[in-house]
Amino acid sequence: MGSVLISEVGPRDGLQNCKAVMPTADKVRWIRAMAAAGVKEIEIGSFVSPKLLPQMADTGEVLAEAVTIPGLTVAVLVPNLKGAEAAIAGGAHKITLPMSVSETHSLRNIRKTHAEVIAEAKVIADRLAELPEGRRPHFEGSLSTAFGCTLEGPVAEAKVLACAEALMAAGCDEVGLADTTGYGDPASVRRLIRAVRGAVGAGALTGVHFHNTRGLGLANVLAAHEEGITTFDSSLGGLGGCPTAPGASGNVVTEDLVFMFEAMGIETGIDLEALMATRAMVAEALPGEELYGFTPRAGLPLGFRGMPAPAPAG
Amino acid sequence: MGSVLISEVGPRDGLQNCKAVMPTADKVRWIRAMAAAGVKEIEIGSFVSPKLLPQMADTGEVLAEAVTIPGLTVAVLVPNLKGAEAAIAGGAHKITLPMSVSETHSLRNIRKTHAEVIAEAKVIADRLAELPEGRRPHFEGSLSTAFGCTLEGPVAEAKVLACAEALMAAGCDEVGLADTTGYGDPASVRRLIRAVRGAVGAGALTGVHFHNTRGLGLANVLAAHEEGITTFDSSLGGLGGCPTAPGASGNVVTEDLVFMFEAMGIETGIDLEALMATRAMVAEALPGEELYGFTPRAGLPLGFRGMPAPAPAG
Numbered sequence: 341m342g343s344v345l346i347s348e349v350g351p352r353d354g355l356q357n358c359k360a361v362m363p364t365a366d367k368v369r370w371i372r373a374m375a376a377a378g379v380k381e382i383e384i385g386s387f388v389s390p391k392l393l394p395q396m397a398d399t400g401e402v403l404a405e406a407v408t409i410p411g412l413t414v415a416v417l418v419p420n421l422k423g424a425e426a427a428i429a430g431g432a433h434k435i436t437l438p439m440s441v442s443e444t445h446s447l448r449n450i451r452k453t454h455a456e457v458i459a460e461a462k463v464i465a466d467r468l469a470e471l472p473e474g475r476r477p478h479f480e481g482s483l484s485t486a487f488g489c490t491l492e493g494p495v496a497e498a499k500v501l502a503c504a505e506a507l508m509a510a511g512c513d514e515v516g517l518a519d520t521t522g523y524g525d526p527a528s529v530r531r532l533i534r535a536v537r538g539a540v541g542a543g544a545l546t547g548v549h550f551h552n553t554r555g556l557g558l559a560n561v562l563a564a565h566e567e568g569i570t571t572f573d574s575s576l577g578g579l580g581g582c583p584t585a586p587g588a589s590g591n592v593v594t595e596d597l598v599f600m601f602e603a604m605g606i607e608t609g610i611d612l613e614a615l616m617a618t619r620a621m622v623a624e625a626l627p628g629e630e631l632y633g634f635t636p637r638a639g640l641p642l643g644f645r646g647m648p649a650p651a652p653a654g
Numbered sequence: 655m656g657s658v659l660i661s662e663v664g665p666r667d668g669l670q671n672c673k674a675v676m677p678t679a680d681k682v683r684w685i686r687a688m689a690a691a692g693v694k695e696i697e698i699g700s701f702v703s704p705k706l707l708p709q710m711a712d713t714g715e716v717l718a719e720a721v722t723i724p725g726l727t728v729a730v731l732v733p734n735l736k737g738a739e740a741a742i743a744g745g746a747h748k749i750t751l752p753m754s755v756s757e758t759h760s761l762r763n764i765r766k767t768h769a770e771v772i773a774e775a776k777v778i779a780d781r782l783a784e785l786p787e788g789r790r791p792h793f794e795g796s797l798s799t800a801f802g803c804t805l806e807g808p809v810a811e812a813k814v815l816a817c818a819e820a821l822m823a824a825g826c827d828e829v830g831l832a833d834t835t836g837y838g839d840p841a842s843v844r845r846l847i848r849a850v851r852g853a854v855g856a857g858a859l860t861g862v863h864f865h866n867t868r869g870l871g872l873a874n875v876l877a878a879h880e881e882g883i884t885t886f887d888s889s890l891g892g893l894g895g896c897p898t899a900p901g902a903s904g905n906v907v908t909e910d911l912v913f914m915f916e917a918m919g920i921e922t923g924i925d926l927e928a929l930m931a932t933r934a935m936v937a938e939a940l941p942g943e944e945l946y947g948f949t950p951r952a953g954l955p956l957g958f959r960g961m962p963a964p965a966p967a968g
Contacts, residue, residue: 493957522948523955525917526876554955555910555948556917559872562840596869603839603870634869641837641868643807 343607345571347381347547348374348594350622351402352417354579355395356386357590358629364398366625368405371412373621374576377614379594381413382406383436383573387423403430419450424464427477434478436516437461439507441500442489445520449484458506465511481507482516482549486532488523500532501539508540515545518573519560522553526563533567547571550592552578552632557592558600565606572597577619577631593633595619603644612640657921659885661695661861662688662908664936665716666731668893669709670700671904672943678712680939682719685726687935688890691928693908695727696720697750697887701737717744733764738778741791748792750830751775753821755814756803759834763798772820779825795821796830796863800846802837814846815853822854829859832887833874836867840877847881861885864906866892866946871906872914879920886911891933891945907947909933917958926954 351371355362362370371382384406385399399416406414407430415434416427427435439457440446446457461481468476485492486500504515517532524532529548536545548569550560561572574597580590598610616636623631665685669676676684685696698720699713713730720728721744729748730741741749753771754760760771775795782790799806800814818829831846838846843862850859862883864874875886888911894904912924930950937945 488955488957490956493955521955522952525914527918527920553948553952554913555907556872556914558870559876559914562873562876593869599868600839600870600873604841606841634867638836638867641802641807641835642804643802 343570343609344565344601345381345547346379346594346598346601346608346610347383347415347571347573348379348575349383349549349573349591350575350577350579350594352383352385352396353573353591354575354577356393357580358395358626360626360629361395361397362625364401366621367398367402370576370618370622370625371402371406372409373618374615375409375412377618378608378610379615380411380609381415381434381571383415383417386417386419387426388417388419400426400430403427403432407431407433418464419452420460421463421467424467428467428471428475431475432477434480435464436480436482437464437512438482438484438518439503440484440489440520441495441503442485442492444491445485445489448491454503454506458510461507461510461512469511478514479512480514480516480547481510481512482518483507483536484518484520486517486524487519487528488521490521497532497535501535504536504540504545508544513544514547515540516547516549517545518549519551520549522551522556524550524560525556526559529560529563530567533564533569537568542568545569547573549573551580551590552592553590558596561592561597561600576615576622577633579622579629579631593635595633596635599635599640657884657923658879658915659695659861660693660908660912660915660922660924661697661729661885661887662693662889663697663863663887663905664889664891664893664908666697666699666710667887667905668889668891670707671894672709672940674940674943675709675711676939678715680935681712681716684890684932684936684939685716685720686723687932688929689723689726691932692922692924693929694725694923695729695748695885697729697731700731700733701740702731702733714740714744717741717746721745721747732778733766734774735777735781738781742781742785742789745789746791748794749778750794750796751778751826752796752798752832753817754798754803754834755809755817756799756806758805759799759803762805768817768820772824775821775824775826783825793825793827794830794861795824795826795828796832797821797850798832798834800831801833801842802835804835811846811849815849818850818854818859822858827858828861829854830861830863831859832863833865834863836865836870838864838874839870840873843874843877844881847878847883851882856882859883861887863887865894865904866906867904872910875906875911875914890929890936891947893936893943893945907949909947910949913949913954
């Protein structure tokens with residue numbers, strides 16, 4: 341049945357949406373515990389202004405610890421060359437530049453027009469090209485609001501394709517599709533994946549980032565997987581939320597996502613029990629923050645055999 | 655893109671799991687409001703012992719009101735011939751006899767072995783055969799715990815097929831697949847639908863009943879729809895819960911289910927805004943009961959165009 345890569349984004353997408361600032365030591369403990377549970381890729385933070393996002397102020401320190409974990413792909417989000425330089429200096433394995441297909445959202449999110457984002461992608465790609473092969477992080481352009489925008493409403497497919505092509509032309513290794521707003525559905529997921537792969541090639545789109553704002557997260561993942569997508573972003577406890585949708589969870593919940601794939605016989609390499617055990621640690625480090633997820637509350641089915649043996653602790 | 659039938663089971667599966675007993679007038683108000691929102695089929699109650707399920711004691715009165723709603727298919731659950739007689743007398747359009755594939759669960763649920771359930775199905779079918787065509791309700795045998803059992807664990811596919819064949823041989827018009835325990839996943843959903851349809855014919859399996867215990871409800875619905883299933887049970891606010899899984903919602907949430915299909919361009923005939931408005935009525939009639947659902951909390955996407963015009967009030 342094959343396997344998938346679960347890319348945990350809780351320490352970045354999750355924490356940047358929490359009121360509380362998680363102490364550095366707790367972030368590192370959480371990242372280590374998830375890696376020990378078998379999570380192979382974690383987005384550990386973002387190099388943005390600490391004035392805008394104080395929750396991310398310690399990304400450099402967290403990165404320094406994360407890169408010492410054997411076998412873990414350490415990803416970092418960067419809005420510009422300055423952030424990319426910090427990620428490179430810290431030894432990140434993957435850097436992601438967000439490009440909102442909704443230009444209105446792009447201006448609010450990273451204060452850049454599309455032309456400015458593409459220019460930034462170009463200078464980052466040029467900088468990366470100077471690095472020796474082994475030290476060169478993978479460079480992804482993430483197409484935010486690809487399924488619609490809470491500011492602009494529907495987003496035209498042609499715009500998504502234009503952004504994807506521009507990011508690849510600027511020198512990205514890959515683009516990702518992000519349903520920042522929870523507007524996607526299984527049909528639009530299939531359509532857009534086919535269209536983007538048609539424009540930039542299947543090898544240039546292997547990952548998606550879905551939110552669960554309207555409860556469709558796992559259905560959208562299923563549709564994407566059936567289209568050949570193999571990397572799925574999610575966050576522990578669904579951390580992420582959306583400030584404009586109180587009570588609605590944000591990201592796809594890692595625990596439920598792993599349960600779905602493992603139940604289907606598709607390998608994630610993650611030990612579900614160990615994964616769920618990290619919830620207590622996160623809950624303690626983020627008092628008052630609600631953790632989502634159905635599987636942790638219901639428990640695993642009686643006689644559930646989907647789990648592989650735990651990976652050796654990293 | 656076609657259409658699907660959403661069969662609301664809240665007034666039966668939902669309310670029988672609530673501590674509070676909803677007053678008859680509130681049940682009728684709720685059923686009328688849902689029908690007015692465009693819901694075409696509602697399971698309004700079950701004819702079981704009021705000592706076991708006091709929440710269902712007024713099923714006869716609710717049925718008498720429900721059958722006066724134009725265009726609504728009124729379904730009732732019955733555990734035996736006595737219940738079937740009451741459903742027939744009240745003019746129900748559809749009766750469902752549950753048969754737990756897990757015999758342990760069958761004994762706990764309706765105190766019958768498999769042989770006894772099949773014998774009951776036969777006497778009900780014989781009774782229905784006496785009725786004139788126009789007054790003969792559709793007769794479904796529902797295969798509970800088809801994806802696994804909280805008492806027995808995994809359930810063998812051969813057992814599901816044997817139960818399905820026995821129910822059809824006894825005279826059911828159709829069987830349904832019910833994931834009573836939330837053990838199903840998109841892969842097992844596909845496998846079991848194919849196997850059961852292979853055994854009894856595609857026309858004898860058109861509906862499924864999924865729970866959302868581990869958050870996979872909509873993903874399982876998507877898989878079933880792709881296999882050709884066209885009738886989906888769900889309950890408003892996910893009412894249903896499972897006493898052994900505190901905090902985990904029970905049934906697939908009607909609001910999220912309708913949103914998913916309408917977003918995909920698959921017609922449900924249901925006005926989402928009107929549907930969501932019935933939540934307040936239910937919340938008021940069931941103080942203290944938690945209503946689930948992501949779409950009602952997040953609201954519809956900006957510029958969402960999936961909804962047809964509201965159906966004329968029934």
